[in-house]
Amino acid sequence: MKTIYITREKIEDVIACVKEGGVVAFPTDTVYGLGVMYGNLDALNRLKLSKGRPESKPIPMMISSVAQLEQVAYVSPQAHKLIQAFMPGAFTIILKKKASVEDEYTNGFDTIACRMPEDDFILKMIDALGRPMLVTSANLSGQPTGTTTDEVIQSFDGRIDMIVSGECKGLLSSTIVSAVDEVKIVREGPIAEEEIRKVLEG
Numbered sequence: 620m621k622t623i624y625i626t627r628e629k630i631e632d633v634i635a636c637v638k639e640g641g642v643v644a645f646p647t648d649t650v651y652g653l654g655v656m657y658g659n660l661d662a663l664n665r666l667k668l669s670k671g672r673p674e675s676k677p678i679p680m681m682i683s684s685v686a687q688l689e690q691v692a693y694v695s696p697q698a699h700k701l702i703q704a705f706m707p708g709a710f711t712i713i714l715k716k717k718a719s720v721e722d723e724y725t726n727g728f729d730t731i732a733c734r735m736p737e738d739d740f741i742l743k744m745i746d747a748l749g750r751p752m753l754v755t756s757a758n759l760s761g762q763p764t765g766t767t768t769d770e771v772i773q774s775f776d777g778r779i780d781m782i783v784s785g786e787c788k789g790l791l792s793s794t795i796v797s798a799v800d801e802v803k804i805v806r807e808g809p810i811a812e813e814e815i816r817k818v819l820e821g
Contacts, residue, residue: 623781624772627740634747641780642666644757644771648737649709649789651810653763653779654681654754662725663753669778671760677725678753679732683745688733691720693753697800697819704818707737709789711810713797718719722730724753730799738788756792766790 625632627645637643637655640662644653653670655662657680666678682688684686685702692714694702701712716731725731735756736742742819745752757765765771768784773784792817794808804812 620775620780621806622772622776624782627783627785629740630740630744630747633781635743636781637744637748637752640665642669643781643783644765644775644779645741645783646768646785646787647741647754648707648787649793650787651757651767651771651789652681652741653756653757653775654752655780656748657724657751657753663724666753666755666779669775670758672755673760675726677728677732678755679734681741681745681752681754682733683736683742683751684735687745687751688714688735690717691729692716692733695798697802700818700821701796701802701815703816705794705810707735707742709737709791710734711795713795713799713805715799725819728738729802730797731793732795757812764792 640659642655642665644651655666682687698714711732711734713732716725716729720731757771766776766787772784789809792808793803794810797803797805
C-alpha cells in the first residue's frame with residue numbers, strides 16, 4: 620500500500636479519504652490519532668489490522684458535539700457535569716451505549732468511550748463527515764504512543780492510506796473516566812482526579 624502524506628491545509632482531501640473508507644493518522648490536541656469513519660466496518664477492521672489491535676480493546680469514538688454524543692450513548696446527570704466541564708479537551712468518558720450502536724463497533728461491549736477533541740481541524744472533519752470517527756492512538760499495539768509525524772511514518776508507512784503532518788498539542792493521552800454507574804478514573808492524564816472530583820461535588 621502507498622501511504623499519502625498531506626498537510627492540514629488539504630483538509631478536503633483528508634475528508635474525502637476518510638469518506639472512502641481510508642485509515643488516516645493525524646495530530647490531535649493530545650497525541651497522534653489513527654482514525655476511520657464510524658459506520659464503515661471494513662475501515663474499522665483495516666484500522667485494527669494496521670495497528671495490531673487486540674479484539675478485547677474497542678476503539679474510542681471522537682464526536683464533534685454533545686448532541687452527537689447523545690445519539691450514541693446514555694448520558695446521566697453526573698456525566699453531563701463532566702462533559703460540560705471537560706469537553707472539548709483531553710477527556711474521554713465511558714458511557715452505556717445505545718442499541719443503535721452495533722456491537723461490532725464496541726467489540727461486543729455494552730459501553731462506548733467518547734471524546735471531543737479541542738482541535739478545530741478534527742472537529743471540522745467530523746462535522747463534514749456528518750458522523751463520528753473511531754480514533755485510537757497512532758502506534759503499533761504494545762509500542763510507545765506516536766507524538767510526531769516522523770514516529771508515525773516509521774510505524775505506519777505502507778500500512779495505512781494517509782498521514783497528516785503536524786504537531787500534537789499535549790503529548791499525553793487523555794484522561795479516561797467511566798461514568799456508566801459510579802464515576803471511576805480509568806486512566807489519569809492531563810486532567811487530574813482532583814479536578815474531576817471537584818466538578819462532581821460542585
